[in-house]
Amino acid sequence: MEATKTEEKPKINEIYTQIEEMEHEQLVICYDKPTGLKAIIAIHNTVLGPSLGGTRMWHYTNEADAIKDVLRLSRGMTFKASISGLNIGGGKAVLIGKPSLKSEAYLRRFGRFIESLGGRYTTAEDMNTHTADMEYIAMETRHVTGLPENKGGGGDPSPVTAYGTYLGIKAAAKRAYGNDSLEGKKILIQGAGQVGKHLAKHLSKENAVLMVTDIDSEKAAKVAAANKGKVVKADTIHEIPMDIYAPCAMGGQLNDTSIPLLSCDIVAGAANNQLEDEQKHGQMLLDHGILYAPDFLINAGGLMNVYQEYQGNYSKTLALEKAEKIYGTSLEVFNLASSRGISPHEAALHKAVKRIQDIGQLKMSW
Numbered sequence: 001m002e003a004t005k006t007e008e009k010p011k012i013n014e015i016y017t018q019i020e021e022m023e024h025e026q027l028v029i030c031y032d033k034p035t036g037l038k039a040i041i042a043i044h045n046t047v048l049g050p051s052l053g054g055t056r057m058w059h060y061t062n063e064a065d066a067i068k069d070v071l072r073l074s075r076g077m078t079f080k081a082s083i084s085g086l087n088i089g090g091g092k093a094v095l096i097g098k099p100s101l102k103s104e105a106y107l108r109r110f111g112r113f114i115e116s117l118g119g120r121y122t123t124a125e126d127m128n129t130h131t132a133d134m135e136y137i138a139m140e141t142r143h144v145t146g147l148p149e150n151k152g153g154g155g156d157p158s159p160v161t162a163y164g165t166y167l168g169i170k171a172a173a174k175r176a177y178g179n180d181s182l183e184g185k186k187i188l189i190q191g192a193g194q195v196g197k198h199l200a201k202h203l204s205k206e207n208a209v210l211m212v213t214d215i216d217s218e219k220a221a222k223v224a225a226a227n228k229g230k231v232v233k234a235d236t237i238h239e240i241p242m243d244i245y246a247p248c249a250m251g252g253q254l255n256d257t258s259i260p261l262l263s264c265d266i267v268a269g270a271a272n273n274q275l276e277d278e279q280k281h282g283q284m285l286l287d288h289g290i291l292y293a294p295d296f297l298i299n300a301g302g303l304m305n306v307y308q309e310y311q312g313n314y315s316k317t318l319a320l321e322k323a324e325k326i327y328g329t330s331l332e333v334f335n336l337a338s339s340r341g342i343s344p345h346e347a348a349l350h351k352a353v354k355r356i357q358d359i360g361q362l363k364m365s366w
Contacts, residue, residue: 015067022075026120027067030113035106038097039113040066042074043121044090047360050119051091052145052303052310053077054126055110055133059098070094072251072273077303079352080296083329084322086307091121099128104136111140119143124157124306127193131156145306154309154319161302162198164323165270168298169203169244171330172266176291182206186242188232188264191249192219195270195299199248200227213237214249238262247271251295254281259288268293275345282345294348297333298326 019027025046030039043051053074060066070092078090095101095110114123114137124146125134131148138144138151147153169187174180185208189196192214200223203210210229214220220231232240238261245264247253251273259281267274267290274295275281285292301323308319337347 018067018071022071024071024074028113028117030110032109035103035109036097036101037106037109039093039095039110040070041093041113041121042070042091044074045078045356046089046120047356048081049088050122051089052122052124052306053090053092054124055093055095055129056126057095057097057099057128060096066094066096076272076296079349080300080303082352082355083297083348084300084304086303088307088310093123102133107133107136108140111137111144114143115141122310145309147309152314154305154314154316156194157302157305158194159198160305160319160323161270161299162195162202163320164301164326165195165199165298166202167324167327168293168330169246169268171327172268172291172293174331175334176265182208184209185244186211187244187246188213188237188240188242189246189248190237190253190269191247191271192216192223193248196248197223199246199270200229204228211240211242244268247274252276254285259284262288262290264290266291266293268298269295270299271295272299278345282343286343292344293330294333294345297330297348300326
């Protein structure tokens, strides 16, 4: 009998094909029957240093989707660290299942898997994981960041992610409109999670006209109400007139179907892997006259925040100072893209890869 989609599993040769195509160093499959833990850790590139990246928890349809997600996310972390000038590599982890699965034993078991990698991967929080989860993980490994401030950590990194994204939006406005004022600009935030919530505050202070959408209508309503915005339906957002579209939820929202429907000047948000196909859809946005702020560039604030903690001398001030550089780097990328006649995504990728290649001539991988 033919397997249904939910029963599909990636074949070993298909996994190696993906690893080869995206140039990963290591993929770790973790399983613990007593706790129900199913985790995947991906280490993409460690030329700049040991890998650092958050742990995402999601109820994936199948293992193939989870592997695809963790491979893309970890690859994005490599470029995020590189273009931000950080001396770390790209890694990521995913926990397969609903957040209700989490327990002390579950998270500590995951911590042991991280510890077994000997420092090649350090984790932090991401979608559906929090500072409290990092405390449990830290009971079994020292390779963890995003700990509460009262434990010497940097706490929730999402405010810094939002701040950097906000500066990236302003840089895109500067490029598109000649000045970076967001007053009166119609901005749609897709995703009312922690980052979307903090981003809305920054945009509201500039008197932007805010629209908010989320699959959780209550979350969207709270964020909209707190920032003088309005809620729009999640299934119609690509057809809504707006100046700036800020994806802050799951990736892959920019694709063959959605891009032709967009009526905005700028796409700039905090979601990872916004382009379903990097080359094709980055170029498609350019062809449609839409300025795209590369996600791994403008959403790097959270990584900058946990990097400060990773170095052992956490300072919120220093983390914010690093995030402020996103504005200038974004303008550099837009100028490079324009001068070469390429998409901003391709320009940002070129800048990130060049640094890795340059440093790679000086030392071996970790």
